Amino acid sequence: MSTYGPPHLQRRTLLKLGIASAVVLAVAGGAVALMQPGLKNGKLTEESRLVFSRAGQTILAGTLPVDAGPNQIAINALLDRIDTFISGTPEHVQAELSQLLGLLGTAAGRRGVIGLASSWHDATVPEMTTAFQGMRESSVSLRIQAYHALHDIVSASYFSGEESWAVLGYPGPRAV
């Protein structure tokens, strides 16, 4: 419901970010029409968990444990903390994130925004690293905004966990 502005101007705030973004959406084709929300009841959907789990493995490569078992435990903890983080954000942030994740969950959105040809499931970390580097330095606002969203949420959520302190050499707060 829109109280303070014309509804047609208030929808899809993430998706009306200028001409360059419109180009990405054109590349993404009909994805917008097909996409499902990336959050359900304020939590990551299964598809969104996959996006963040692969983004986490890329962004935190070299930081997360290498062995498959401990790596999966770390990723699961990361995803849970991302859910906690999202629950503390305002409605408009959740709405935007839901749209972004919905878009990234479609094949066309993944290709157009991330620059990733392989599926989220099949992409290798080197493939994703190349794609993320492309997003990071992109001149297209939506791509670099998507990179920042994934990077900042993954980093902030990972370092919210006390198990990350050992990686940094942070002794924890002083007792009072």
Next chain:
Amino acid sequence: MSLPDPIKEGLARGWKVLGGAHGALPPSITCDVAIIGSGAGAGITAELLTKAGLKVVIIEEGQLKSSTDFKQREPEAYASLYQEAAGRQTKDKGITILQGRSVGGTTTVNWTSSFRTPPDTLKYWQEKFGLKDYTPEALAPYFQQAEERLNIGPWQTSPNENNELLRRGAAKLGIKAEVIPRNVKGCYNLGSCGMGCPVNAKQSMLVTTIPFALDGGATLLVETRAEKFEISNGRVQGLSCIAVKPNAAPVNTALPATQIIAKHYVLAGGSINSPALLLRSGAPDPHKQLGTRTFLHPVAITTAIMAKTVSAWDGAPQSIYSDHYLNTQPIDGPMGFKLEVAPLHPVFFGANLPGFGQKQAELFRQYPNANVMLALMRDGFHDQAVGGKVELRGNGSPLLDYPLTDYVLEGARRGMLAMAEIQFEAGAKTVYPGHEMGTGTSTWADTKKAIEALPMKPLLTKIGSAHVMGGCGLAGDAQRGVTRTDGVHWQLENLSIHDGSLFPTSIGANPQLSIYGSVNRLAQGLAKRLTGKEVTLA
């Protein structure tokens, strides 16, 4: 031994606090003065008006948290003590804004740096905005009272290495760096100011003026958003408030709003939020000034890995600064900037380091040796630095449109150059500019060349902000601002604005003491007009 918690003690004494777990909001409240917000401007106003014998209601959107809740943990602090869970961003997402949102406002989470408004800034206000009585001399007694009330003075303890290296590097270059005055009493030097002071040493509004007002009979509504003023005949007739959840969503849209009827209203929700309430209310704005000229001190950063351990999480977060790059050029010339350092805790460090993957992993492991320097750019003094404009989203929440101009971004480049040179002089092994295309370089010559070659574009250049100012600017006439020099809205006679949104430019220094000093004078004037009584702080 457990430390005292003045908030829990006050609640046990019977403070009138409603909202959230403290009790349901009543359908209506009548009072002398309704104060919207509980931060720097609201706190000072609440103390003075209570002292004058007025019946005051304070309305705060955030939660009431206190020292026993402050566990020095970033995730809990960011979620409960900051606007938009510390993720408030400008419209194009080019700037992330740290702004407080709990009882005490930003004073609960700031890093305690306390500067009087610089004389150059006041001179500009006199000349450009007709603020004739905004001189250092006229404001001095009001600053002095605030300094006494909040125990503000230069930090006497040795700076931590994070700050000391700014002084050391600057000295080698012949650049003056000085000690920062702080509002602390019995500081444990923990370094956790940004997560709420666990030992009540920081003299924030949370532990000073708000308790004073509550002890004096004021009512505090928490988790309560001032939604809309009812306006007619050049006056505010009432204020609708709704209960909100910790993430600012309405508790129940079906519930009727609480109506607050006051003789006078004081808007002190901080920049961005204060103009937004006036926009939601359809307040008169004949000269299209409302929400414009909202300033951020956009901050450029460089990260250095020092040869020696820094432990930037430990000790008073900010104790050394340099105004060299503010004072050595004209105020309306190339953008000036203040130099300070940032305390580094894991989440802040992880989210602010540019890059990802293996390269970033190597940097994470050098965290104990990391220093992040800040160049706070002075916006509002040039026609290419007119700040941002507050807009409303469809649900009425505020959104700041702050386009980063080439002028500002060139200021960021000069700031990064200045900081990198100081960091190398202080013993940096490698310096990383805050830019997505920045890579670490290990000599000043290489770093200089690299920073000079960076494309300075929004989103590529990492820009943050912890200071929000303007949007309801003071002016000597109605054409140039929203607020009269006595703090009253130009078109609404029973509405005063008492927060950082008053400032017609950025301050050029951390703004808390500028708010305390200016509002101290405005609130004393308001108390006199409403009651005939002379009251002072302290």
